[in-house]
Amino acid sequence: MFNQIKKLTLALAVLTIFNNTFAMEHHNAKHTATNIVINDPWIRSAPPNAPALGLFMQINNNSNKDIKLLSVNTSGYKRIELHRTIAHSGMMKMVKQDFMPIPAQGILHLKPGSWHVMLIGPKRVPRMGEKVIISLKFDNGTTQVVEALVKKGGMMKNHLMH
Ligand SMILES: [Cu+2]
Structure with missing residues (x-):
């Protein structure tokens, strides 16, 4: 009888530990997961005389809420705008956007001929292979800093200069 109680107590203790561990892991996963991955x-x-440069990336939103990219910052430019290239009366046109929407559990692809960040009026155009530090501000209150590599663009299709 005494042995049985001991076994039962032990079993309960193990179960409690298991439950707590599970709860903690679950809790941690929820809070340490990075919502935005670039x-x-x-x-x-x-x-070297280019008036503007295009910045591209993929922005993953791993949260259950829509997130907006509000602004982009890097030093050495007159201004930085969020752009989207759209068809307008049979012409491709870049239109300034107030924000970029990244859907819940979705990805926004910034690429030539689509969504992109326009770096306007460079003091100095960065060379191929250089890495440029960029900060991105989101409406969930977070800021992400990334290093953008300067490289050759693939397709120049649909590209319009300012
Ligand atoms: Cu543009």
Whole structure:
């Protein structure tokens, strides 16, 4: 009888520990998971006299809430704008946006001919292979800093200069 109680107590203790561990892991996963993950940030290389440069990346939103990219910052430019290239009366046109929407559990692809960040009026156009530190501000109160690699753009299709 005494042995049985001991076994039962032990079993309960193990169960409690297991439950607590599980709860803690669950709790940690919820709070340490990075909601926004940025992949392959890059700047399209341009001639030294280029008036503007395109910045591209993929922004993953791993949260259950829509997130907006509000602004982008880096030093050495007159101004930085959020752009989207859209078809307008049969012409491709870049339109300034107030924000970029990243859907819950979704990805926003910034790429030539689509969503992009416009780095306007460079003091100095960065060379191919350079890494440029960029900070991105989101409406969930977070700021992310990434290093964008300057490289050759693939397709120049639909590209319009300012
Ligand atoms: Cu643009």
